[in-house]
Amino acid sequence: MSVVTLDTSQAIPGSRRTSKHSVSRALGDTGMEVKNVEQMTGASELGTFSHTFLSPELKHLRKEYYTIITRVTGLTVLIMWACLPVYWGALATSTDMTRNLDAWFIDRDGSRIGNALWDVFGNFSAPGAHLGWTNVDPVNIGTNDDVAQAIVAEKAWIAVVVQANATSNLDMARANGDITYDPTSAITVYYVQGRNEIAAANAIVPITTNLLQQTTSAFATYAAQRYLAQIRPGGTINTTAYSLLANAPQTLTPAVSWTMVNLRPYTAPVATAVTLVGQIFITIFAFMTAMANATARSLVQQHLRLSSYLKLRIVIPLVIYFPLSLSYALVNLAFNLPFGARYNYASGFCLFWVYVYLAMASLGLALESMITLLTPRFVPFFLFTLIVFNVSPAVLPNELQNPFYSYGYGFPVWNLSQAVRTIIFNTHSHLGVNASVLVGWIILSCGTISAFTWFFRRQEKAAVCNQLDVSKS
Template sequence: MSDSYSQENSYQRHATEKSEAHRHAPMAPITTPVVPDAEDKPFSHGLFDNDPATSSARKGWLKISIFGVLVLFVMIWGVLPIYWAALGRSYNNVHNLSGYVVDFDGGEIGQAVTQAFKNITGSQQMSWLILDAAQFPGGPDEVAQALLDHRCWAAVTVNPQASTNLNASINAANASYNTTQAVTAYLTSGRNENIYRGTITPQVISILTNISHIFSLSNSQLLASRSDISTLLQTAPLLVIQPLAFTINDIRPFNVPVASAVDYVGLIYLLILAFVLTNQLLAARVESGFEKRLRLRPLIVIRLLWPVTLYFFVSLMYSLLSLAFGVPFGRKFGHAGFVIYWMMSWCSMTALGLALESMITLLTIKFIPIFLILWIISNVSVAFYPIEVLPAVFRYGFAMPFYNVSTTVRAIIFDTKNQIGLNFGVQFSWILISCITLPIFQWLVRRRQIKAWEASQRAAREKA
């Protein structure tokens, strides 16, 4: 009985102590859920709201937008004039294009033609050189070969015995005599269809037409005193009306319109393809986190070798597109012509693309379009017209990728002067430059990245 009473008192005492402890324990603070202010909710503000966050965001938006417009202003006046100058001032330098005039006749026709070309002057006229026929023992064919060797841009020959044949035909009233055999003008429009279409061909035709007209007038005055003039007019009127005519012989004609897609316009697309691939490779490295996992050396290796490998297949698809649309790559080198063009496309895409790959390291994705515009304009400006008719500053074009691709394409398709070895050398030079600059730029960026990472680690340790 006493044990039961003692145990009960123990329970009561324990309950009393627990109650007292609970009563004197500090109370937990009552927390109320924080409801965000409606003014701070995203997607809920007007354009001209004056709350601090919206005002700050609007200020940053205006700053970035205006900066972008100012950058465009700089590009318009600092980059685009390169192309405008290449087109707008080309006609002022047409005199830099030389033409040969060779008299193989030695008679009155030869004298009339050479004298007319001597009198041609002006900065918008070709410079015509009157050369002795003795310099071309092979005759007019050797003059044509000089044109194919790019020693001149046009050549006019007064063919052997032109005056003798004309006089003999007049005396015999030979109606079968072809007066166009007297003078031949040689052209190679496949060398640069733009300058021939707009300048060289019209000038040559205009000059020779004027010579023909003047000679016809003077010759008809001489024939007017002949007793048989009426008979001559009846049997061979052309010998009186137009005793001197000419033939235009375009020995390398631009007769493949689709070739413009591979020797000029298509080069822009080739560069754009390289730019798209450069952006994709950057996204692949960054978004996957692969770039931060690699040491500097293996990162440089994949940035140099992997794009070149991909360019190989992209350039093949690009080349096959031209082949599918009928570009005749086999005219000069047979089946090897396509392979040469493919390899040139690969090398030029590598030269163009690695330059972008190198510059995007420093400029980042935000500013690389500025370099892209400069890269396009500087290449395009020297590929439309011959560099000889451009202002002297455009002499840099001989070392640009576009110009050398265009020269190779014209050699393959139109059988113009073969400078393919030099053209490949230029592309390799650009590739070498990128192989030097890209590791340097990547090293500089990696140093900055390491310093930023170390700073963040120190901050995290200090916070902990």
């Protein structure tokens, strides 16, 4: 069998032969080593298309096949147990941690309705999920517009406001038979669905509405009994009061209700594709680029100076991410993602493109860095780890997760998700922080790519020099 060699006059000036180690490193980026080449050459001696899998002639190949499959299976199981509990854990404790969601109760009424509601809101201890209710002084919080702005600014997740004179308005409507009385004017609820639609749908809104339903129903029953007793003193029926009550039956039931004000509605169902799942796609596209770049650069890497090789590894992916991120943004444009929620439509689209590009670069260069250590054969395992650890903190608000998931504040997917919500739903802006985190990841990956490449290039040069010394001796 012939020995595979390279003409090092092309690889490193002044050298005549290269070692098997450097050949392995050169071919390693494409997933092929010298051993594989020798096996391919030897395979022809066994004949082609002439054996079954259990043929005795294939015993040594079968053994290596089983070894590879066993190792991959074991490594996959290990990755499963290392990563899947992270994602499962991100969801497992959400119902037990709803008290971490700040909620405001603001009583502008200061009378029977406000007092009755806070007695329940502030002391509710029934089994099930609860929000973290705080009784906020209406003087300190300001007007209802101020309350709305505070909720948008993420000071709390929801606010229940009992409006001024709610009790006296109800009493006057009953006494006068006011047919224009609106029970929903007594209470106003402010929340921001676009901040996190899952938390809003599964915890914030249902917990609050369930509590309001219980408290208002109980108050309506009590208030009706109280009023009916007043208009029947000593068993004598006050026909005038009954007539007025018949004119305005809504003052008896439901008597008190509420209005939901969704300050930042989740108006585009297609947004689900970009706030979380689409970011997995971005990571996969970046992975494809890293794998293609690893294959392509193996053709020239042995001929390049270190500085030129580093530019090839860093600059080329950054250039490729431009058309990829633009294409991703255009797909969302075709499905009418609401880019004009905060800025004008064109500016919103361009800003969205910029953040997608930064996220793709931060994730892609991380893969480009690790492919140096793991080689293309093992980098898919890192891809899975990267996806799981990025997605897990972004699924739910940090308040509904174990404090461990606070690491998400410094990861690309969490920051891209928050930036996208700001652009398409006009939620509270953290765009500066989001961009800083993404750029920080890009800079870190550029540094690790440079360090890892320098280290392995140094090893390759040392191997070639050692081989030259052996050949001279």
